Each structure stands twice: as structure tokens, then as C-alpha cells.
Amino acid sequence: MSVERGDAGTPGDRVSAFDWDEAQRSLDAHGNALLPGLLTADECAAMTALYAHHDPFRSRVVMARYGFGSGEYKYFGYPLPDAVSALRSAIYPRLVAIANRWNDAMQVDVHYPEHHEEFIRRCHDAGQLRPTPLLLRYGEGDYNCLHQDLYGEHVFPIQLTVLLSQPGRDFEGGEFVLTEQRPRQQSRAEVVPLAQGDAVLFAVNQRPVAGAHGSRKVTLRHGVSRVRCGQRHALGIIFHDAR
Numbered sequence: 001m002s003v004e005r006g007d008a009g010t011p012g013d014r015v016s017a018f019d020w021d022e023a024q025r026s027l028d029a030h031g032n033a034l035l036p037g038l039l040t041a042d043e044c045a046a047m048t049a050l051y052a053h054h055d056p057f058r059s060r061v062v063m064a065r066y067g068f069g070s071g072e073y074k075y076f077g078y079p080l081p082d083a084v085s086a087l088r089s090a091i092y093p094r095l096v097a098i099a100n101r102w103n104d105a106m107q108v109d110v111h112y113p114e115h116h117e118e119f120i121r122r123c124h125d126a127g128q129l130r131p132t133p134l135l136l137r138y139g140e141g142d143y144n145c146l147h148q149d150l151y152g153e154h155v156f157p158i159q160l161t162v163l164l165s166q167p168g169r170d171f172e173g174g175e176f177v178l179t180e181q182r183p184r185q186q187s188r189a190e191v192v193p194l195a196q197g198d199a200v201l202f203a204v205n206q207r208p209v210a211g212a213h214g215s216r217k218v219t220l221r222h223g224v225s226r227v228r229c230g231q232r233h234a235l236g237i238i239f240h241d242a243r
């Protein structure tokens with residue numbers, strides 16, 4: 001990657017400076033890619049501080065109530081905070097080519113428009129009106145069960161999570177975990193080591209894997225292992241809206 005952690009400039013400048021060809025290669029090869037230092041420590045602290053407020057959010061979910069895990073999260077409401085909205089619209093266009101290529105390979109007859117605004121219009125026209133970006137908060141003993149963030153018919157196939165807390169200082173444990181279920185094979189797990197401010201891009205649902213006889217679909221799930229101590233916050237950015 002061509003960006004040093006905590007580089008100055010705006011998050012948008014940092015998005016432009018990433019090596020997106022490398023991110024595509026990693027997404028193709030592993031179903032995930034790291035964006036190191038997407039947010040600075042100060043930006044992480046400011047985002048984390050929003051959690052205590054009421055106004056930016058449309059709802060709060062206590063995960064244990066639904067069997068989703070332990071811990072809680074809050075969905076942002078519209079209008080999204082500038083920082084969230086800027087990341088959503090700056091990162092989306094970087095992922096459109098790979099999303100379209102994946103759909104072609106999986107023979108899914110859906111193509112994504114160049115700009116996020118246009119894709120959101122498609123979601124809204126189909127009744128998916130509620131924003132999906134979220135802040136998550138885990139304390140000691142909390143975890144997030146393996147899941148997929150599907151919220152309706154319209155799905156953008158890649159999402160990202162930004163780790164807002166600093167491992168080793170703010171919390172221990174709480175690793176970001178992905179599993180891939182390959183047809184007729186057992187699931188494979190991958191732990192993505194994240195430092196504060198790093199983002200991981202990953203497949204929401206399925207992705208193609210090239211094989212000897214064309215491509216196969218594999219199914220991904222993501223979650224978070226048990227937080228051993230301390231507090232862990234994360235920002236999730238999903239590009240489709242929810243029903």
C-alpha cells in the first residue's frame with residue numbers, strides 16, 4: 001500500500017492514495033483486503049465518541065436479544081455524519097468494477113452503477129430506505145456471531161469494517177473473523193489482524209473462485225471473536241440500504 005498509517009489529509013485523500021489494484025487482487029484471492037490506516041487515531045476517537053449520543057442514530061440493537069452474539073450496535077440515520085457519508089461515496093466507485101466482474105463470473109444479472117447515489121436510488125425505489133452504516137460496541141465477554149449483512153433484494157457484494165479501538169491498549173481478543181464455505185468442502189476461517197484505523201473490505205455474501213472448470217461460488221460470513229477484556233468499537237459501512 002502506498003499510504004502510511006495516519007497520513008494527513010482527509011479520509012477521501014487516503015482513499016485515493018490506496019493501491020486499489022492490489023485491493024482487487026486480494027479480494028479476488030482471499031475474499032478480503034486490508035486498507036491500513038483509513039482513519040487516524042483522532043478520527044477513530046471522534047467516531048467512537050458518537051456512540052454515546054442519541055441524535056445520529058435511527059436504532060439500537062442489543063445483540064443477545066436476537067441471538068446475534070453479545071454486545072450492541074446502533075444504525076446511523078439519514079443524514080449520515082459527514083465522515084460516514086464521505087467514506088461510503090468515496091469507496092463505492094473503487095469497488096464497482098470488481099463487483100460487476102464478480103456478478104458476471106457468478107452469472108448474476110445485476111450491474112452496479114458508477115456512483116453510489118445512483119445505486120442508493122435503486123435501493124430506495126425498491127423500498128430499501130433505511131441506512132445501514134453502523135457503530136458497534138463490545139465489552140468484556142462480547143462477540144459477534146458469524147453472519148451476513150443482507151437487508152433486501154438489492155445487495156452490493158462488498159462491505160467494509162473499520163476498527164476504531166486500539167488492540168492491546170483498549171481491548172484484547174475481539175479478532176475480526178471471516179469464514180468461506182466452499183461447495184462440498186468444509187469451511188475455512190481467516191482472521192484479519194487489524195490495527196486502530198485499519199479497514200477490512202470483504203465479500204458480503206458470495207464471491208467467485210476460479211477453478212479448473214470455470215468459477216465456483218463460495219459463501220462468506222463474518223464475525224468477531226470474544227473480547228477478552230476492555231472495550232472494542234468498530235464502524236461498519238454497508239453500501240445497500242435496508243428494508
Ligand SMILES: O=C(O)CCC(=O)C(=O)O
Binds near residue numbers: 234
Ligand atoms: O465489529 C466488527 O468488527 C464487525 C462488525 C460487523 O459485523 C459489520 O461491520 O458488519
Ligand SMILES: [Fe+2]
Binds near residue numbers: 147148222236
Ligand atoms: Fe456485519
